[in-house]
Amino acid sequence: MEFPDNLHYTKEHEWVRLEDDGTVLMGITDYAQDALGDIVYVELPVVSDEPVTKDEPFAVVESVKAVSDIYVPISGEITEVNDELPNSPEVLNQDCYGDGWLVRLKPSDTEEFEELLSAKDYQSFIDELS
Amino acid sequence: MGEQPTVKKSVMEEPIFEKGSSGRSGIDVPDPGGPVPIDAVLLREDLAGFPELSEPEVIRHYTRLSKLNFSAATNFYPLGSCTMKYNPVANETAAAMPGFAGLHPYAPDQHVQGALELVRELERWLAEICGLAAVTLQPAAGAQGELTGMKIIRAHHLACGYARKKVLIPASAHGTNPASANLCGYDSIVVPVDERGLVAAAAVEALLDEDVAALMVTNPNTLGLFEADIERIAKSVHQAGALVYMDGANMNALMGVAKPGHMGADVLQFNLHKTFSTPHGGGGPGAGPVAVRADLERFLPGPRVVERDGLYRWDYERPDSIGRVRSFYGNFGILVRAYTYMLACGGDGLGQTTRSAVLAANYLRARLSGVFHLPYQADSMHEVVFTDKFQNETGVKTLDIAKRLLDFGFHAPTIYFPLVVAGALMIEPTESESLETLDGFADALLAIAREAAETPDVPRNAPYETPLARLDETRAARSPVLAWSPKPAETA
Numbered sequence: 199m200e201f202p203d204n205l206h207y208t209k210e211h212e213w214v215r216l217e218d219d220g221t222v223l224m225g226i227t228d229y230a231q232d233a234l235g236d237i238v239y240v241e242l243p244v245v246s247d248e249p250v251t252k253d254e255p256f257a258v259v260e261s262v263k264a265v266s267d268i269y270v271p272i273s274g275e276i277t278e279v280n281d282e283l284p285n286s287p288e289v290l291n292q293d294c295y296g297d298g299w300l301v302r303l304k305p306s307d308t309e310e311f312e313e314l315l316s317a318k319d320y321q322s323f324i325d326e327l328s
Numbered sequence: 329m330g331e332q333p334t335v336k337k338s339v340m341e342e343p344i345f346e347k348g349s350s351g352r353s354g355i356d357v358p359d360p361g362g363p364v365p366i367d368a369v370l371l372r373e374d375l376a377g378f379p380e381l382s383e384p385e386v387i388r389h390y391t392r393l394s395k396l397n398f399s400a401a402t403n404f405y406p407l408g409s410c411t412m413k414y415n416p417v418a419n420e421t422a423a424a425m426p427g428f429a430g431l432h433p434y435a436p437d438q439h440v441q442g443a444l445e446l447v448r449e450l451e452r453w454l455a456e457i458c459g460l461a462a463v464t465l466q467p468a469a470g471a472q473g474e475l476t477g478m479k480i481i482r483a484h485h486l487a488c489g490y491a492r493k494k495v496l497i498p499a500s501a502h503g504t505n506p507a508s509a510n511l512c513g514y515d516s517i518v519v520p521v522d523e524r525g526l527v528a529a530a531a532v533e534a535l536l537d538e539d540v541a542a543l544m545v546t547n548p549n550t551l552g553l554f555e556a557d558i559e560r561i562a563k564s565v566h567q568a569g570a571l572v573y574m575d576g577a578n579m580n581a582l583m584g585v586a587k588p589g590h591m592g593a594d595v596l597q598f599n600l601h602k603t604f605s606t607p608h609g610g611g612g613p614g615a616g617p618v619a620v621r622a623d624l625e626r627f628l629p630g631p632r633v634v635e636r637d638g639l640y641r642w643d644y645e646r647p648d649s650i651g652r653v654r655s656f657y658g659n660f661g662i663l664v665r666a667y668t669y670m671l672a673c674g675g676d677g678l679g680q681t682t683r684s685a686v687l688a689a690n691y692l693r694a695r696l697s698g699v700f701h702l703p704y705q706a707d708s709m710h711e712v713v714f715t716d717k718f719q720n721e722t723g724v725k726t727l728d729i730a731k732r733l734l735d736f737g738f739h740a741p742t743i744y745f746p747l748v749v750a751g752a753l754m755i756e757p758t759e760s761e762s763l764e765t766l767d768g769f770a771d772a773l774l775a776i777a778r779e780a781a782e783t784p785d786v787p788r789n790a791p792y793e794t795p796l797a798r799l800d801e802t803r804a805a806r807s808p809v810l811a812w813s814p815k816p817a818e819t820a
Binding site for chain 2: 233264288327
C-alpha cells in the first residue's frame with residue numbers, strides 16, 4: 199500500500215495535496231479504496247462560493263460493500279470537482295492519487311494544515327488499525 | 329472482470345418470453361361464431377409481446393424457477409442480524425382461516441370481535457415480553473417501528489416544551505437507526521465502541537447534554553454482544569432528561585429471559601418477521617410493533633383497540649397521538665402468524681427458543697474460533713461475528729468465503745457488516761437448526777479455511793455448484809439490467 203510523501207492525510211483516510219496556486223486537491227487514500235473494494239458510485243459536491251467546513255460530509259462513495267461519506271479535509275470553497283469520476287468510478291480504485299482525485303478546494307484557514315498527518319504518521323495510524 | 333459468468337445450461341431457465349411459439353395457448357377459447365361485441369378500436373391486432381405457451385410448459389417453467397430459489401425452507405440460512413428462523417406451517421394455516429383471511433377492514437367492530445381480541449391480546453403479550461406498558465401493532469416494518477418510536481420520543485419532548493436536537497447512536501447499532509433519527513429531524517451522533525465491543529457508560533455520559541433527545545441502542549448489539557453497562561447508561565440518559573430507545577431487532581436473544589423495560593428502555597420496536605417467525609425477505613410484509621412505558625401510551629398511533637364490558641372496539645379519540653403510521657390496523661395477517669407462533673410456543677417455549685438460539689451461536693463460535701479470527705472475546709448472544717483476518721494472509725477474503733459456502737449448500741452469513749469490524753462474517757444460526765446442521769456448517773467453514781491455506785484459488789473462484797458462477801458485482805451495480813428486452817434478431 200502506498201502513501202506518497204508529498205501528500206498530507208486525514209484520519210478519515212483522505213489525502214490532500216497543496217498546489218502551487220494555493221489551492222488543494224483531495225481524494226481518498228490507497229487504504230480507503232482497498233478497504234471499500236470495487237467502487238460503483240461517486241457523488242460529488244457542486245462548485246460553489248458557499249464555504250464548506252472541515253469535517254462536514256460533502257461527498258459519497260459507494261462500493262459493492264458499503265456506502266461511505268467523504269469529509270471536508272480543509273475548510274474553504276470548492277473551486278473544481280472531478281467531473282469524469284461519476285461516469286468512471288473504477289478510476290478511484292485504479293489511480294486514487296492521480297485521476298481519481300475528487301475535489302479542488304481553496305482553503306480559507308491555512309492553520310488547519312497543522313492538523314493533517316504526514317505520510318509517516320498516517321502509516322502508523324493505519325498500522326494501529328489492523 | 330468483464331467476462332460473462334459461466335452458465336450451466338442444464339439448470340438455468342430461459343425467461344418465459346423466450347419460450348413457446350405464436351398461437352400456442354393453455355386453454356382453447358371458444359370461437360364466438362360471429363363479430364365480437366366489443367368496439368373495434370378497443371380490439372388488439374396482435375398479442376403485444378405476451379408469451380404463448382401450453383399449460384404444462386408454464387407449470388414446468390415456474391416449478392423449475394422455484395427450484396433455483398434458496399430459502400429457509402430449503403437450506404440453512406445463517407444471515408446475521410436477520411434472524412432467518414424457520415416459519416412454521418401452523419402460522420400459515422391460522423392466517424388462512426376464512427375468519428381472518430376474509431376480513432374487510434371496514435367491517436363493523438361487533439362482527440370482528442375475535443380479530444380485535446387477537447390484536448389486544450398480542451399487544452399484551454408483547455408488552456409482557458419486553459417489560460413495557462403498552463404496544464401498537466400498526467408499524468409495517470422494523471424501520472417504520474423505529475420511526476414511530478422516535479416520533480413518540482419527539483412528541484414526549486415537545487410536550488415537555490423542547491423537542492431537543494440530537495440522538496446518540498452506538499457504532500454497533502443497526503444501520504437503520506441513524507436514518508430513523510434523521511427522518512424525525514434529529515442529528516445522529518455516533519457513540520464509539522470500546523475494546524470489549526461494547527458501549528461504555530462513560531462514552532455516553534461524555535456526549536450527554538440538554539440537546540440529546542434519546543439514546544438509540546441495539547441490545548444485544550450487532551456484534552452479538554450484550555451491552556453490559558446498559559443499566560448505568562440508561563440511568564445517565566434519564567438523568568439528562570433523555571429517553572432510551574432500544575432497537576428490539578435482536579429480541580431473539582432476550583425473549584422470555586430478560587426484559588428491556590427492566591434495563592431502562594422506554595421505547596422499543598419488535599420485528600415480528602425476525603423474532604416471531606413471520607415471513608421474511610422478498611418484501612415480507614413485515615411488522616414492527618412499538619412498545620412504550622406507561623406515560624408515553626397517549627402518543628401511540630391511533631386507532632387503538634379498547635375493551636369495555638367484554639366488547640372490543642376501535643378507539644379513535646386520541647388527541648395526543650402522533651397519528652396513523654399505516655393504513656387500517658397494520659399488516660393484520662402477519663399479526664395472526666406471530667400470535668399463532670407465540671400460542672404454539674407458550675411462555676416457557678419462547679424462553680427455550682431464546683436459550684437454544686444463544687446456545688447455537690456459541691456452539692458455532694466454539695467450533696470455529698482459533699481457525700477464524702474473533703475480533704471480540706466476550707460470550708456471544710444470538711449471533712457471532714468473525715473476520716477474514718487469518719484467511720486474508722493468502723488473499724482469501726470474506727467475499728470468497730461467503731461464495732464458497734454456497735457450494736456446500738449453505739447460505740452465506742451477513743458479510744462486511746457491522747462496519748466497525750473489517751471483513752466481518754456475521755453468523756446467526758437461530759434456534760431452528762439441528763446439531764447435525766450446525767456441525768455441517770462448521771465443517772464447511774473449516775474446510776474452506778483449509779482450502780484458503782492450501783489452495784487459495786479454490787475459494788477465490790467459487791462458487792462452482794450454483795446455477796451461475798461468480799457474478800461481476802461491480803458491473804451489476806454500475807450497469808444493472810433491470811428488465812427483459814427482446815433479442816435484437818427477434819425485433820427485426
